[in-house]
């Protein structure tokens with residue numbers, strides 16, 4: 599991707615107007631998968647891929663968007679903006695403009711150039727990264743200030759109701775509110791969050807199975823439906839259980855006959871996963887990385903066997919990682935059905951681990967994967983604060 603100053607010059611040349619630049623990272627989830635939309639716990643962090651949005655005001659009521667990745671320019675009338683079923687790249691950005699309007703915030707005409715290096719369809723939240731970068735850009739054109747949690751809620755609305763993708767709050771939240779060198783533990787019901795230090799002796803390595811994943815496709819929604827059916831059965835049994843987050847394994851066993859076998863297994867994953875996130879927090883804060891790694895492997899097994907959201911290639915990546923020197927923990931990350939694994943690796947071994955994992959995965963599957971040693975970086979809010 600070109601530098602920030604080149605992004606600004608390209609915007610100036612394209613639109614004959616001086617732009618302001620905003621950027622938002624990608625994210626990887628350390629643990630807490632499919633827990634966000636039932637009020638549970640997640641522990642993601644922001645990583646060093648990014649979306650850049652350069653914005654300038656127009657004098658008319660049009661939104662003109664250019665994507666450097668798609669090399670395409672599109673134009674909308676802000677007076678008639680409405681969700682559609684086109685599934686176009688511009689949905690994520692225009693969804694944010696629409697969600698701002700829905701909140702009663704008048705968005706003036708704008709030119710927007712979007713560029714990014716977040717791998718698409720890899721489970722690293724390219725769409726939430728675009729939403730948050732665009733949101734920061736559009737907020738700079740209006741008088742209203744939104745808090746970090748408000749930005750995350752607004753961007754999730756854009757994704758759910760405009761781009762028709764049924765995600766939870768995790769991605770937009772961490773991409774907005776993350777801090778460098780920290781993981782973010784989020785309570786997805788209260789939206790309280792805690793920044794947890796990541797040890798200096800370990801590194802995060804991300805391995806892309808190259809099996810494409812998209813949450814706008816059916817499987818994520820199917821799983822979510824099974825989870826919500828189980829949650830409804832639990833609520834019917836005990837009205838105190840408002841969200842799956844409120845249930846424990848005794849409750850689930852008691853309601854077993856009231857739900858399908860699939861719902862039972864999906865809910866078992868989520869109930870045990872919430873417990874694993876809290877245990878992982880204790881392991882992290884007490885510096886017990888071995889324990890943290892064991893919890894990651896257990897979380898992977900639960901996503902594979904109970905949630906049934908892994909795939910053979912991703913399982914292979916986890917198994918290969920487990921056997922490599924320096925590996926502390928490994929698991930599938932993100933919505934599932936492909937995408938990436940997240941690995942916690944001894945810092946001194948990280949580069950060799952990455953090379954060997956890539957090599958062994960190629961030998962086993964014939965697939966050339968991308969494997970990155972990542973940094974935990976600031977979210978969009980902290981970045982905007984620094985450039986202001």
Ligand code: GLA
Pocket residue numbers: 627630631632633634635765766767768769813932933934
């Ligand atoms: C996707 C969604 C998130 C979350 C994860 C699974 O990344 O966007 O909201 O549900 O899947 O943990």
